[in-house]
Amino acid sequence: MIYVIGAGLAGLSAAVSLVGQGIQVELMEGAATAGGRCRSYADPQLGMMIDNGNHLILSGNLSAFAYLNQIGAANSFTGPKDAEFAFYEIPSAKRWTVRPNDGLLPWWIFDPSRRVPGTHPKDYLSFLPLIGSGAKTAAELRQRDDVLWRRMLRPVLLATLNTEPEQASPHLITAILLGTLGRGGKACRPRIATPTLSAAFIDPALRYIHKHGGNVHFGRRALRLSFDGWRVSEIEFADRRLPVTRNDAVIVAVPAWNAKALVPGVMTPDDHRAIVSTHFALPPPPEAPVMTGVIGGIAEWIFCFPDRVSVTISNADRLLETDREEIARDCWHDVARALGMGLELPPWQVIKERRATFAATPAQDHKRPSVVTAWENLFMAGDWTATGLPATIEGAIRSGRRAARLAQRVHPA
Numbered sequence: 239m240i241y242v243i244g245a246g247l248a249g250l251s252a253a254v255s256l257v258g259q260g261i262q263v264e265l266m267e268g269a270a271t272a273g274g275r276c277r278s279y280a281d282p283q284l285g286m287m288i289d290n291g292n293h294l295i296l297s298g299n300l301s302a303f304a305y306l307n308q309i310g311a312a313n314s315f316t317g318p319k320d321a322e323f324a325f326y327e328i329p330s331a332k333r334w335t336v337r338p339n340d341g342l343l344p345w346w347i348f349d350p351s352r353r354v355p356g357t358h359p360k361d362y363l364s365f366l367p368l369i370g371s372g373a374k375t376a377a378e379l380r381q382r383d384d385v386l387w388r389r390m391l392r393p394v395l396l397a398t399l400n401t402e403p404e405q406a407s408p409h410l411i412t413a414i415l416l417g418t419l420g421r422g423g424k425a426c427r428p429r430i431a432t433p434t435l436s437a438a439f440i441d442p443a444l445r446y447i448h449k450h451g452g453n454v455h456f457g458r459r460a461l462r463l464s465f466d467g468w469r470v471s472e473i474e475f476a477d478r479r480l481p482v483t484r485n486d487a488v489i490v491a492v493p494a495w496n497a498k499a500l501v502p503g504v505m506t507p508d509d510h511r512a513i514v515s516t517h518f519a520l521p522p523p524p525e526a527p528v529m530t531g532v533i534g535g536i537a538e539w540i541f542c543f544p545d546r547v548s549v550t551i552s553n554a555d556r557l558l559e560t561d562r563e564e565i566a567r568d569c570w571h572d573v574a575r576a577l578g579m580g581l582e583l584p585p586w587q588v589i590k591e592r593r594a595t596f597a598a599t600p601a602q603d604h605k606r607p608s609v610v611t612a613w614e615n616l617f618m619a620g621d622w623t624a625t626g627l628p629a630t631i632e633g634a635i636r637s638g639r640r641a642a643r644l645a646q647r648v649h650p651a
């Protein structure tokens with residue numbers, strides 16, 4: 239038996255991978271629903287299903303698509319056929335669409351209609367040394383060309399790192415650039431879960447786990463682990479103690495701040511950044527791009543769904559104490575201009591996720607532990623473990639699948 243604690247994407251991907259190989263799994267989730275920081279719910283204020291916040295993956299996210307293919311949900315996504323990123327700059331009212339070509343040779347940078355206005359091919363070519371000479375800080379990248387930085391690189395890095403790029407780990411910045419544009423447009427097609435996150439990432443996974451004989455328990459918060467030598471011997475919940483026998487393994491797939499309570503002495507990231515998401519119950523114009531980057535506004539990325547428009551603001555700790563209606567009004571002002579909609583504020587909802595991701599700084603990146611622990615039958619998974627990526631869906635799923643591979647050695651099928 240393998241016990242997986244936490245049914246966010248890391249725990250779900252571990253459980254899916256294990257049951258798919260005929261291994262018995264008990265998945266214990268402390269909350270009433272699965273999904274963790276990637277979830278959907280019926281919002282009473284808007285009278286519709288919404289996501290806690292917009293989540294973007296790219297066609298080149300290999301672990302995410304391996305998971306989605308396994309649970310049969312790879313088609314539950316919308317997005318343009320090719321890599322396309324629409325932008326709207328509020329101060330200049332200028333629009334453009336960045337369209338990297340599919341292949342590794344980036345000929346798109348020689349086509350003014352595909353690159354960022356006001357930039358030149360040499361601005362992009364100056365990034366080539368990234369491939370050979372290793373990590374670069376935001377300051378080093380920024381010196382290269384200010385327009386490219388402001389109109390494309392900064393917004394993309396800010397959204398992916400959820401941290402001011404100037405403070406971010408050079409290794410994580412490089413991992414993002416090489417893992418996306420560095421692999422050509424084919425790896426960069428934006429993919430957005432539709433109609434909701436849960437419909438794409440969570441519900442099909444729960445069905446898959448049940449169908450393959452796994453059990454999922456909700457409202458089952460693990461409080462403590464007990465150890466016998468170099469093995470976990472018991473998981474303690476509020477109402478029971480679960481013995482962990484010789485052939486059993488445990489995967490702790492809870493957020494960093496909860497892992498500390500379960501895994502003695504574990505070092506984890508301890509500085510987090512907020513994301514503020516604003517949802518508007520009004521269908522967007524039919525021609526609106528599925529996703530628009532906004533430059534120079536409070537809104538940073540606008541996502542369009544058939545029944546609603548949602549806005550993401552990253553690294554948003556500055557807004558945690560701001561009145562929610564004020565945030566909604568300011569965001570709508572940007573949305574109305576970017577999408578050409580009326581200025582009257584539609585029904586809205588604002589969700590502030592205080593600890594959306596760990597801060598992607600060098601200091602925090604150094605605190606990320608391996609999936610392996612000092613105990614031979616205990617493994618960890620989560621976007622905060624040492625995945626080599628910032629806190630993302632791809633990282634969470636990658637860690638879950640890796641923990642599953644290692645736990646299997648303790649408990650072969």
Ligand SMILES: Cc1cc2nc3c(=O)[nH]c(=O)nc-3n(C[C@H](O)[C@H](O)[C@H](O)COP(=O)(O)OP(=O)(O)OC[C@H]3O[C@@H](n4cnc5c(N)ncnc54)[C@H](O)[C@@H]3O)c2cc1C
Pocket residue numbers: 243244245246247248249266267268269271272273274275276290291292293294295458459460461491492493496513514515591593594595619620621622629630631632634
């Ligand atoms: C608003 C927002 C927008 C985001 N946008 C993007 C995006 O566009 N692209 C992207 O790639 N990533 C994005 N992310 C990041 C992504 O959501 C996370 O990286 C990912 O969901 C983390 O999954 P996880 O399983 O590691 O952790 P979690 O989702 O935190 O899951 C942990 C689970 O463990 C449970 N748990 C905690 N303690 C216990 C316990 N003691 N016992 C049992 N269960 C417990 C929790 O209830 C939770 O279900 C975003 C995050 C947020 C918040």
